[in-house]
Amino acid sequence: MGLREWKEKGYFIDLDWTKTFGRSIPSLIFLSIRHPLLVINANKGSPDGPQDLRPKKLPYEIPKFTKDMKYCNSNERYLRPTFLCNPLDPAIIAMANKLGAYKKSDWDYAESVFKFVNGSIRIDFSSPKTAGECLRWGHGTCIDKLNLFIALCRTAGIKSRYRLYSPQGVEALYNLYMSADPLVQKWVDNLNFFVLHGSGESLIDGKWAISDVSADFFHGPPQKIPIPHFGEDPADLWIKPAKGVWQPEGLPLGFRFLGSLPFLMFSGTGRAINKNIKANYEAGLEILKTISLEEYDRQIRKTYKPKWHDSAMKASRVLDSLGK
DSSP: OOHHHHHHTTOSOOHHHHHHHHHHHHHHHHHHHHOHHHHHHHHHSOTTSOSOOOOSSOSSOOOOOOTTOOOOOOOSTTTSOBTTBOTTOHHHHHHHHHHTTTTSOHHHHHHHHHHHHHHHSEEOOOOOOOHHHHHHHTEEOHHHHHHHHHHHHHTTTOOEEEEEEOEEEBHHHHHHHGGGSHHHHHHHHHHSSOSOEEEEEEEETTEEEEEOOSSOTTTHHHHTOOOOOTTOOGGGTTEEESSOOBOOSSOOTTHHHHHHHHHHHOHHHHHHHHHHHHHHHHHHHHHTTTSOHHHHHHHHHHHOOOOBOOGGGOOOHHHHHHHO
């Protein structure tokens, strides 16, 4: 593999990644120095919170790979393996065939993948994983779930890429994720956006279809947010770019190491956020016992209007006092 291919696959930390981390990491370092108690609380916080949300039993079965299963083995851009996203993993191939690869139209198959990843893979805050690990373990961050979505599309011969940006979310998401931990809340309040979010883009019938698989279908009802649809831009509903968007073929080689650092440095933060996510997930399950997912989505879309959170207008006096 030559340097040109490495560059195409996004293996280097390029200008887009430098801008993203350059906007956010210095702020976190500054906050850590200025408010050491926030860091101490972040490490000690939520001792009863889960380190991740890996299910005890997967809600799906991964078929055993057999040699007669069809898959795409190409070195063409947006089809080939990239870092943490290997469409040639036997488990990925087996699940792709189970979901209808090479039997359904590209749109119908990609939509099936979208529903599987959103409906069966638990969202959480945990260290970065490969697409295969995300599938075998049943949980992951927005980027982990995106790795899985893209791998399942690529193995079916559907060109797919990442759509990455620093996001700004609706108020409900801020309350769910950011308010779980004082350090994260203060960080986001200073920036007015979070570090990184990702959606997928799949080339179908000559057009790139956007798909956000970052949460799950049980995530929306407790927060009164619509259920995402395949091909729908999340910027119209609940999360949008605060800064520029870039669309790499793959992730840089240092992503797993860099992405693991926050979970090692601020383990209490991850537990606090996962505790909130778990409670929200369980609340969603309860709501959907009384109404179907489709009916909930149909009803909520009649009146829903996104209420975007503006952190810059909501600096917390409580957090300031904690950090003194």
